[in-house]
Amino acid sequence: MFEVSALEKITPKMKFLFNIWRERTSYLFLIPILALYTIFSLYPIIQTFQLSFFDAKIIKQGPFVGFKNYIDIFAAKGFQQAIGNTFIFTFGTILFVLIFSLGLSVLVNISWVKFKTLFKMIYFLPAVTSFVAVGYIWKWMMDSSFGVINIFLAKLGITPGPVWLADPDLAIWSLVIVNVWRWVGYFLVIFLANLQAIPSVYYEASEIDGANAWHQFLHITIPLLRQAITLTIVLGIINNLKAFALVFVMTQGGPAGTTELMATYVYQQAFGTGQYRFGFSAAASMVLFILIMVFTIFSNKLGRTEEVDL
Amino acid sequence: MKRRKKLSIQQVLQRISVYIILIVTAIFIAFPFYWMVLTTIMPASEVYNTEIKLFVSHIDFTMYHKLLTDPQLPVTRFFINSLIISIGATVLNILTAIFAAYPLSRRKIPGGKIFYYLIVATMMVPGEVVLIGLYRVVHSMSMYNTYQGMILPLAVNAVNFLIIMNYMLTIPRELDEAAIVDGASMWQVLLKIMLPLSKPAIYSAMLLAFLSAWQNFTIPYLLSSSNDMYPLSVGALFTENTLFATRQETLTLSTILTIPTLIIFIFTQRFVFSGITAGAIKG
Numbered sequence: 001m002f003e004v005s006a007l008e009k010i011t012p013k014m015k016f017l018f019n020i021w022r023e024r025t026s027y028l029f030l031i032p033i034l035a036l037y038t039i040f041s042l043y044p045i046i047q048t049f050q051l052s053f054f055d056a057k058i059i060k061q062g063p064f065v066g067f068k069n070y071i072d073i074f075a076a077k078g079f080q081q082a083i084g085n086t087f088i089f090t091f092g093t094i095l096f097v098l099i100f101s102l103g104l105s106v107l108v109n110i111s112w113v114k115f116k117t118l119f120k121m122i123y124f125l126p127a128v129t130s131f132v133a134v135g136y137i138w139k140w141m142m143d144s145s146f147g148v149i150n151i152f153l154a155k156l157g158i159t160p161g162p163v164w165l166a167d168p169d170l171a172i173w174s175l176v177i178v179n180v181w182r183w184v185g186y187f188l189v190i191f192l193a194n195l196q197a198i199p200s201v202y203y204e205a206s207e208i209d210g211a212n213a214w215h216q217f218l219h220i221t222i223p224l225l226r227q228a229i230t231l232t233i234v235l236g237i238i239n240n241l242k243a244f245a246l247v248f249v250m251t252q253g254g255p256a257g258t259t260e261l262m263a264t265y266v267y268q269q270a271f272g273t274g275q276y277r278f279g280f281s282a283a284a285s286m287v288l289f290i291l292i293m294v295f296t297i298f299s300n301k302l303g304r305t306e307e308v309d310l
Numbered sequence: 311m312k313r314r315k316k317l318s319i320q321q322v323l324q325r326i327s328v329y330i331i332l333i334v335t336a337i338f339i340a341f342p343f344y345w346m347v348l349t350t351i352m353p354a355s356e357v358y359n360t361e362i363k364l365f366v367s368h369i370d371f372t373m374y375h376k377l378l379t380d381p382q383l384p385v386t387r388f389f390i391n392s393l394i395i396s397i398g399a400t401v402l403n404i405l406t407a408i409f410a411a412y413p414l415s416r417r418k419i420p421g422g423k424i425f426y427y428l429i430v431a432t433m434m435v436p437g438e439v440v441l442i443g444l445y446r447v448v449h450s451m452s453m454y455n456t457y458q459g460m461i462l463p464l465a466v467n468a469v470n471f472l473i474i475m476n477y478m479l480t481i482p483r484e485l486d487e488a489a490i491v492d493g494a495s496m497w498q499v500l501l502k503i504m505l506p507l508s509k510p511a512i513y514s515a516m517l518l519a520f521l522s523a524w525q526n527f528t529i530p531y532l533l534s535s536s537n538d539m540y541p542l543s544v545g546a547l548f549t550e551n552t553l554f555a556t557r558q559e560t561l562t563l564s565t566i567l568t569i570p571t572l573i574i575f576i577f578t579q580r581f582v583f584s585g586i587t588a589g590a591i592k593g
Binding site for chain 1: 335336340343345346357358359360405406409412417419428431433434436438442443444446465466468495497524528532550557560563564568571572579583586587
């Protein structure tokens with residue numbers, strides 16, 4: 001038959017081109033998002049990467065300097081300190097957020113607990129609040145003499161109360177407290193959705209086997225929430241390694257650089273000191289970028305190593 | 311299965327302690343908001359008080375009046391800027407997401423996987439991480455300190471694309487395939503079938519896009535430089551840093567910045583929650 005012999009002549013290459021032609025409208029639909037994301041997300045990385053090898057000042061590219069910027073940043077005391085602070089801030093936040101949001105979500109999920117939506121809503125309020133407002137509220141509450149926290153502590157006989165944001169040993173942990181407050185509700189919502197997806201049969205069966213609530217939590221809840229926990233860690237890493245506004249509003253990196261984070265360090269080096277060291281701070285940006293990539297991929301791998309079986 | 315039986319004393323105690331934990335946490339989480347609003351409506355003389363008063367002697371809106379009429383401090387302008395920037399970013403973000411999610415969830419496109427991963431990969435590169443590059447790109451396009459210069463970078467938010475895409479994947483294929491067989495174009499399928507059926511996901515994505523654009527600080531802070539372009543978040547910082555605002559002024563600005571998102575959230579919480587969980591499926 002004529003049609004069959006014509007079909008036989010179609011080579012894979014022709015088929016490929018035909019598919020492209022058939023999907024021309026699809027490509028048209030994809031152009032806006034690809035253009036937008038390429039120009040404003042991917043291209044800036046390339047720009048930053050490129051600049052990190054030049055002695056750049058603002059818009060001027062300056063001479064090529066090879067790895068000098070990278071050598072300089074790793075020698076810079078301020079940058080080492082910022083990396084350490086960022087790690088404390090990120091992993092401190094993730095640890096406490098995990099504990100609180102996991103614990104609270106298990107409690108809210110108990111069948112006889114009433115007003116579930118109301119609790120969920122209240123816990124979520126900080127997550128829809130701008131970090132600028134969050135920063136100002138807590139800066140006021142943590143004020144060492146007029147802040148409501150220390151006034152309350154004074155009532156309990158603790159005077160003088162801690163100088164939350166001006167004590168070099170305490171400041172970064174004060175920021176962790178604020179950040180945990182900001183994020184707990186967000187992850188509680190994710191955990192709750194995952195908890196509701198666990199069939200109650202599992203719990204009923206284990207009850208018959210004589211397991212108590214703690215055993216159920218360890219051997220049913222935790223393994224089945226593995227994916228959600230991984231996600232919390234990944235999102236926590238992406239959101240907190242880049243943290244910026246909270247420090248900017250509350251401490252400006254002080255006291256003595258103990259709350260300077262990588263993102264604020266990058267900003268300060270580029271715009272804050274009046275020296276516009278774009279090349280230097282581009283190199284710092286790239287380190288931050290690589291850290292986010294490495295941690296994200298690593299925790300994704302870790303979360304997927306073994307399937308959960310019961 | 312409803313069974314009413316008498317609870318043992320141990321069970322009653324257990325229930326009480328669970329409620330206590332939940333309520334104490336709720337108070338701890340809600341209290342800062344209460345304290346913020348309370349500080350803004352008390353007479354200025356009572357702000358620096360070392361007594362804890364949970365109520366004000368009389369409600370005083372002087373600070374709001376002062377801030378909204380102060381010629382040095384265009385708070386109304388900040389508010390309008392925030393609206394323009396957030397709405398612009400939301401519309402752009404959602405439109406591009408819908409147009410991309412439809413073909414990627416439905417059609418066999420050569421290179422489709424690559425495009426998908428390209429879009430999703432941007433989640434790992436938030437604006438904060440490439441400040442310098444972003445600043446240069448926006449500058450070189452002569453968009454520094456303009457609305458479009460802030461709207462375009464804020465419109466990059468792949469989470470909302472994922473929410474819409476994941477939802478479209480759950481729509482039965484027969485619906486649009488039948489329409490294609492009947493000779494409908496992709497435009498018609500998108501407008502008549504995919505769009506109406508994806509409404510819940512689109513609402514969720516829109517809300518999340520608006521909330522995150524409204525809250526964003528870093529991008530407008532990096533890309534704007536004058537009073538008439540600042541959104542509220544940047545305006546609040548500007549006020550504190552350059553005009554030496556009092557605590558009460560700063561907190562009043564924070565309240566004006568916070569209230570819109572809280573109200574939107576309270577009335578749309580169902581969509582916000584489903585968006586959060588839907589976006590979280592693909593980690």
